[in-house]
Amino acid sequence: MEKLLEGIVNFRRGDFESHRELFKGLKASQKPHTLFISCSDSRIDPNMITGTLPGELFIIRNIANIVPPYRMTTEYVATTSAIEYAVLALGVENIIICGHSNCGGCAACLHPEGKLEELPHTRKWLELIHPVRDRVLKEIPESEPEARAWMMEQGNVVEQLKHLITFPYIAEKMREGKLKISGWHYIIETGEVFIYDRDKGEFLLGNG
Structure with a gap:
């Protein structure tokens, strides 16, 4: 303290x-230009990564940078309400989903179910990326843990981009050319950022 x-x-x-x-x-x-959705991981600093000042980014952080698919609900939904506020009230021009290397949330999904017995709310939250986990476990052998981790982290970013488009007002603004979305994979140990290229279906190093 x-x-x-x-x-x-x-x-x-x-x-x-x-x-x-x-x-x-x-x-x-405030008039931020970008909604930045990243993991709660203490090693991630959105402003440092992007070289931005206070007032430029509207930031949402949660375990494994997850965006729940859109739904009308009377529940208390922190991520969904923050997205709504950023897009409809603040009028952000960009949304970035930023995953990262060595993500604990993504790694937990690849462990046996019992690993999260004492973290019931975390376990429930991570159910949202089970479709990604299932693809990874099916396509990458257990003998390649690094490849599994890489695919899990990047596949998770792509999955959350798909979830964003389920928000009707996001889809509408994208059609009108008023909003752009992007997926990033930040490598903690090197400082590199790989950006998802929708046309090529792969992450490419963002070297400006």
Whole structure:
């Protein structure tokens, strides 16, 4: 906790002072250009990866960067409501699904079911990517764990892109050319970002 409190003081004296005008402009409203959906993993920093400042990204984070398929419901749905707000209230122009290497959520799906017995809510949440898991287990032999992990992580990103299009207002805005969606696979140990190419059906290194 002391480290966090010290960080608050350092932020106020350093970064805040150097961006004082930016924060002053953000006081009354926000106008982010991109909805960035990523994993809750502590090793992922959306602003650092994209080189963006406060106010540019509207960020949703959850285990394994999952987007539940659209449905009308009276339940409390955090991810769905945040997507709705970003697209309909804030008018973001882009949506990025960003998966990453060594994803614990994706790895947990590849383990025997008993591994998550003590994490019932996590187990239930990860049911949303069981279709991806089933394809991976069918296509990649157990003797190739790294290939399984890679395919699970990238396949999960593609699956969530498909889920996004089930949101009627997202599909509509895409048809009108008002919204773009993209899938990324961030490699923690190298800093590389692979971007999904729909035409080629594969992830290509984003080297600008």
